[in-house]
Amino acid sequence: MKILLVDDHNLFRNGLKMLLDTLHGYEVTGEASNGKEFLEIILKNDYDIVFLDIEMPEINGIEAARRAIEYKPDLKIITLSMYGDEEYYDQMVDAGAKGFLLKNTNLQEVKTAIDTVMDGGNYFSQELMQNLLRSYKTIKESKEQEVELSDREIEILLLICSGLSNQEIGDRLFISKRTVEKHRANILCKTNCKNAAGLVMYAIKNQIVN
Secondary structure (H helix, E strand, O other), X not given: OEXXXXXXXXXHHHHHHHHHOOOOOOEEEEEEOOHHHHHHHHOOOOOOEEEEEOOOOOOOHHHHHHHHXXXXXXXXXXXXXXXXXXXXXXXXXXXXXXXXXEOOOOHHHHHHHHHHHHOOOOEEOHHHHHHHHHHHHOOOOOHHHHOXXXXXXXXXXXXXXXXOXXXXXXXXXXXXXXXXXXXXXXXXXXXXXXXXXXHHHHHHHOOOOO
């Protein structure tokens, strides 16, 4: 599995590379120190997973992710985050990130995040989700909390948060894939989300999942 590391701190990149290289079947085949380098690299090379920092010189992680997804819509990006970056999470989700890890994460969780995202799911570290919940509990009710989802839509939202595909959700609920797609489109419209990762963030904010 080819991995690209994008972070402006050489020491952190070198440390993460050493850890990932100890795992069988995983190889760091590219590195970049800022968003501009990252975009130049992906135009010429293919990667299975990109670990992307948020705050970087030249082009930040948010804009870099957005442009990268425009170039390669199937690119799987896992955001590397520091404490205090919560204000950027919505923007990273909108840009197309599939996973979020704190930089103090252990190697096993990094592996779990990679495997989950590669299987088509979304991954948020447990510690990060707890931080988000504590943060959002202090915010007054927003328009998002006024959205009314039907029981079926909530049921499907929970399964989306579990990383299931439309077909898998249909099989679980004994409904057609097309019906799931219609429900999914309605949920995205009601919640003003753009993708599955956005729905996960919505569910966390509104305490639909724990």
